[in-house]
Amino acid sequence: MSQTWLIAKKELASFFDSLIAYILLIAFLGFTGFFTWMRGNGDIFFRKQADLSVFFQTAMWTLFFFIPAITMRMLAEEKKSGTLELLMTKDVSNRQIVSGKFLAAFLMVCIALAFTIIYYISVSRLGNLDHGATIAGYIGLLLMSAAYIGIGLFTSSITNNQIVAFLLALIIGICFQFVFGILGSELTGWAGELFNTLSLTDHFTSIIRGVLDTKDIIYFVSVTALGIFLSEYMISKR
């Protein structure tokens, strides 16, 4: 655990050293703030409803693009510069390396979401906010982020080119975000069922509606775990 934490700390420090963290935080808060409060058509004041569903939708899309930007360099760069060799010949297991990186990206998302607590407080002052649904929404965002970090780490582990890792993560992300859902509704029988289960959006919307179903939690945890295991496997294969 301590090794994992050391790697996570180092990764986080390098985010904040290299401005990546600040750019992402500002952009994340800018986008979500604009769409939640200022857009006019469709924002909280327009809808006259004290809930954060607009924020959750925007945050989902913003994170969808930002997470691959965080994860793309994590393993690809280490492979390219040879530092992965340095890391792997130290007293660290491959799982500790991958989970340290996962933890760093996840904490980065947590930091971004922590700033949006201001939105939560503001909305709860404006009207009668459904606290349960809002907390579920945050949990949904965290679970979704974990799944995309898993995918991002995996694509970063199969190449040593960051751009390739970024694009692959987006493509796989789009499959989970749209394609599986569309296939699910187009196809019938077991195939349709399978794709419906795989569609991330379905699980996410059911959580932000305020329903925390174990089925959905298992889904996100499995995608995350699969991403971590595959990355671990990919870096151990030389």
Next chain:
Amino acid sequence: MNINIENLTKSYGGQRAVDNISFKVNTGEILGFLGPNGAGKTTTMKMITQFIELEEGDIRINGSSIKSGFDKKHIGYLPEHNPLYTDMAVMDYLGFCAGLQGVPKSQIKERAVQMVKLCGLDVEKHKKINELSKGYRQRVGLAQAMIHDPEILILDEPTTGLDPNQIVEIRELIKKMGRQKTVILSTHILPEVEATCDRILIINKGKIVADGTASTLRKQAEGQQILQVKIEGTESNLIADGLRALGDVKEVTIKDMNTNRFEIQSMPEAKTNTSIFNLCVQKNWILTEMIPYETKLEDIFRDLTVN
């Protein structure tokens, strides 16, 4: 810790990078790993450090196979090309490496300061690694390999990029470390192995072609002694004929007619010094120079690795 390498083999795409090699390194020994580019030095080192998996054969450290999960913190490794996290400051980087190798938190700072002093990085310790010159980066690489005081040191070309003064310092450092530890270092700088290593292992195309100390390797390669002599007193042709008549002389070449310089090759295993001297005394010639040619490690290396 003793390292025992048994029938190690590794191939890449059908080509054998390391071909059935076996050797042993003992505690307190510095082994120089020598070979032309692509001979399999780095591959062997990567297998010892468990970065790449073993294909065939085994590596035993203190008798137990690394396949059964040898604790990596006993090994300090400086990889080829010396990869570093260039966006980190030297002290932070050393602290990070120490932490990964399981140095207790309370000792990390102290160890990092020690290594910085030992490797001559004191002035640069708060700089980011990407601000350092190549030689200093190399020192950082060495410092991270030794930070947790490992019992085994694997150094892949430790002195590349260093200036002559630094090379001498680093060699001294390695020698000092090598007294209590097991050190394997690879290089293709020949004087370096002679200066630092107790034993030399030359590999070529994945196979061991020589194993021994510098002097035993020399003896093996020598076979015959070569002397350069200068004899005055008469014409060079006469002297040459006289020399050729000696029983243990194989070949005499006249190097310079005017100054009477000759190169004399002895018969295998024979020494010609005494008989040449006696001949000169007998004939009343004046022997003014006698220089033994030492076979250079370069020549041995070339003999063993060309073709």
